Amino acid sequence: MNKEELTKFIKSKAFEYSFLDCGISKSGFLEEEAPNLELWLNKGYQGKMHYLEKNFDKRLNPSLLVEGAKSVISFLYNYYPEHKQNSDSYKIAKYAYGKDYHTVIKEKLGQLVLEIQKHIGEFTYRVFTDSAPVMERTWAKKSGLGWIGKNSLLLSKQKGSFFFLAEIICDLELEYDYPLKTDHCGSCTRCIDACPTQAIVKNGVIDANKCISYLTIELKDQIPEEFKGKMQDWIFGCDVCQDVCPWNRFSKQHSEPQFEPPPELLHFTRKDWQDLQQEAFSNLFKGSAVKRTKFTGFKRNIDFNKDE
Structure with missing residues (x-):
């Protein structure tokens, strides 16, 4: 296979494995992003996510993650659900309704790599999500899959933003795509206006210390009292900035059975959540990203909302 044929093969296989889209960019040092990342960290916007302060060079240079890296193959995987939670209840982010996406997507990328190897033999790679x-x-x-919105998420005109991102970084030389020339957010500020905690400090920049997703997942301490009355019933993650985004009117329901939620999750009342015990939590969220908070963290989030 020449690089044109291989590129077409990879993209066709991506769709066979139910990825929403696939784009490819040339690996290299992210020179433009380096000062922005450094400034963001220096301002302390990472909160207590100290892991973000590590591996600064690796974040900017894929060759430090995969020796001889030539290409970054990026993928989108839809998680927008057909059915959503009871509207008068505590809420978890839609991406966490079903099985942990790390497991689901890495398995698919592993299978895709095997397909490539069948045709061209061994190559150097790592998969990420x-x-x-x-x-x-x-x-x-x-790689042309979208633009960075004011809420810092990748947005697509055709697909919105309710999707996971994943990558194969490899030493294959492929045909490369190009970034979009236009930022299609324009003058819209719906995400900024709707954020309950004003976590979007400027276009594309998030202060994690104020973000409900950070407060309910990453933060291991008690949630600061200043956020009382601002959590809007979110107990794991937050979808506010996505729910109000006009581009998400184009979101279509996913077709991944592993992302389907347990039926009872959709119908839980506030009292059901408040009465939740360790065993029920473990059963309800078996294999789910929600277990990242552990039962104690999840109960902390419920209690903080309950006391509002």
């Missing part, structure tokens, strides 16, 4: 120091949104943008 929100699991290593990779600037996923930047690489997806560079």
Whole structure:
């Protein structure tokens, strides 16, 4: 296979494995992103996510993650659900309704790699999905899959933003895509206006210390009292900035059975959540990303909302 044929093969296989889209960019040092990342960290916007302060060079240079890296293949995987939670209840982010996406997507990428190896033999690669120091949104943008919105998420005109990002970084030389020339957010500020905690400090920049997703997942301490009355019933993650985004009117329901929620999750009342015990939590969220908070953290989030 020449690089044109191989590129077409990879993209066709991506769709066979139910990825929403696939784009490819040339691996290299992210020179433009380096000062922005440094400034963001220096301002303390990472909160207590100290892991973001590590591996600074690796975040900016894929060759430090995969020796001889030539290409970053970026993928989108839909998680927008057909059915949503009871509207008068505590809420978890839609991406966490079903099985942990790390497991689901890495398995699919592993199968895709095997398909490539059948045709060209062994090559050097690593697969990623929100699991290593990779600037996923930047690489997806560079490969033409969308633009970075004011809420800092990757947005697509055709697909919205309710999707996971994933990558194969490899030493294959492929045909490369190009970034979009236009930022299609325009003058819209719906995400900024709707954020309950004013976590979007400027276009594309998030202060994690104020973000409900950070407060309910990453933060291991008690949630600061200043956020009383601002959590809007979110107990794991937050979808507010996505729910109000006009581009998400184009979101279509996913077709991944592993992302289907347990039926009872959709119908839980506030009292059901408040009465939740360790065993029921473990059963309800078996294999789910929600277990990241552990039962104690999840109960902390419920109690903080309950006391509002």
